Amino acid sequence: MSTVGSSTSSSSVTDNLSITKKQEANKTTNELGQAAFLELMITQMNNQNPLSPQDNTEFVAQLAQFSSVEGLERLNKSFNSFMSNNALQASSLVGRSVSVESDKSTLVSGGIVAGSTELTYPAKDMTMRIYDNAGALIQTIPVGEVPAGETVFRWDGQNLEVNGKLLDWEAGDDAAITGQYKFEITATQNGKAETLNTSLSANVNSVTIGENGKLILNLAGIGAVEADKVKQFN
Template sequence: MSINDTTSTTSSLSLNQILANSSKKTATSSADGITSATNSATGKKALGKDAFLQLLVTQLKNQNPLDPQDNSEFVAQLAQFSSLEGITTLNDSVTAISGNYKSSQALQASSLVGRSVIVQSGTTQVDTTKSMTGSITVPSSVAGVKVTITDKDGKEVKTIDLGSQVAGTSSFTWDGTKTDGTKADPGNYTFKASTTIDNTAVALVTYLPATVNSVTISQTGGELMLNLAGLSSPIALSKVKTIGI
């Protein structure tokens, strides 16, 4: 019967081989530690600054003794941590500003309801028991300007002759009467201003008063939209020329 001596085989292992095996175990332990820390810190959620710091500490605790963390890499990771924290703080600040902006919009909207505004429009709701004043934009000096008023059925109610006008903004007033002098019924009316330039009929832009019935606040930070009496489509706040009482 023969006996095999394994002592020589074990003793023949060099110091480098032993350290190499130790290095492999350490690297495996380090990887397992970081993986465990990642799962514990994130919980399958987005990596935040607290989780990032926990992973960084775990990485330092489980680093390979034969190949320790390089100083430059450590500083780079700290810089990344600072950047992450700064971005998180910036996001919180932007969220707070957005909330304040929405609150400001709501306050602004509540103050506009029931107010009279002048907007670029050709149609408005008119209370014919009192006079209504509108305006037109004249691009250049012209010999004559006319404003034709029609009711909701498209029937002509009255024509106002403004005569010659210079370039700029000109006002007109309607007292609520028809051509025959009788009072028109309250309701929606359309105003069309026109003139002749170089023997060509030209339509002019009109600005009419309207009452704000309600205000629509954008949930995405967009502009306030005004719902005006007599208008089927809302008007952006930036399109308002004048805000009255």
């Protein structure tokens, strides 16, 4: 009898150790694969009370719930991977120049401010006015006749190039110093004088990811701008 008791006790301890190891393994992985779930469900069906079988709809509900959770986990993993790749690609923009809708930009030493505006109709009297950071007018540049469509310009602090042509005007001897400037472009379109919207270049200082998952570019002299607001990568 003592031998049988010892054997039973030993078997009980072994079973307990086996159960403990399985529990630890489950805690470590912290997930149930689809194959394991199906195996568990089939075992549950095989061992159910034949006089009181479990409703099939309950099994279907369990499987649907499992599939839903598994799908969400996969979606989260895919989204996190997508955001990591996007952030990595966007980080390559740091130090580059992009164009966004703005009337202000920063002139750096030896650099230029690139910009553009859109005309619905041809204009004969386009004029650009440039103000310093204190709001003082430093240059008034008559551009003259411009066709409908996009007009692009480049300003180096002294001279203005419009649609690839350097304007012949009295720029003066003193070039503008580095700093932030405001650009105002006016033109008469279809008999109506207007102040036009402008897009200006700015350097990307850093890239962050917003709470909504969107990539945010922190632009010199402009501030935080969502990446999808960028009109052109220069």
